[in-house]
Amino acid sequence: MRKTRRTAKVGESIRDALVEVFRHDVKTPQLGLSSITEVEVSPDLHYARVFISGLKEDETKALVAGLQQARGRIRHALGRRIHLRYTPELDFRYDETTMRASRIESLLQEVMPKKPEENE
Numbered sequence: 001m002r003k004t005r006r007t008a009k010v011g012e013s014i015r016d017a018l019v020e021v022f023r024h025d026v027k028t029p030q031l032g033l034s035s036i037t038e039v040e041v042s043p044d045l046h047y048a049r050v051f052i053s054g055l056k057e058d059e060t061k062a063l064v065a066g067l068q069q070a071r072g073r074i075r076h077a078l079g080r081r082i083h084l085r086y087t088p089e090l091d092f093r094y095d096e097t098t099m100r101a102s103r104i105e106s107l108l109q110e111v112m113p114k115k116p117e118e119n120e
Helices: 005-025 056-071 071-081 097-111
Strands: 035-042 046-054 089-096
Touching: 005 035, 005 046, 035 056, 046 056, 046 097, 056 071, 056 089, 071 089, 089 097
Parallel strands: 046 089
Antiparallel strands: 035 046
């Protein structure tokens, strides 16, 4: 989705509203260690892709699947919290950015030569 200043601003407001929806309106017990990393909004503001990351990959993927099933209720609760002409359709996705970054970091640690200790 193309990112403009307007879509970025609407995405931030949707992200903030979704946090409030998850806290107060929709009860999801496994949401505790997960977070909404980004919300991408289409240029016509009809669709929003919500990226979620967490500490444990399997649990977060299961959470995303559960949120995908409940997206109608979440969209309804979101519509009461945001002030847009049209409440966007929600698409929940697992954000792989943190897992990729940690994998790259571990690969770099293996490849980089170890520095000798300063005391020796």
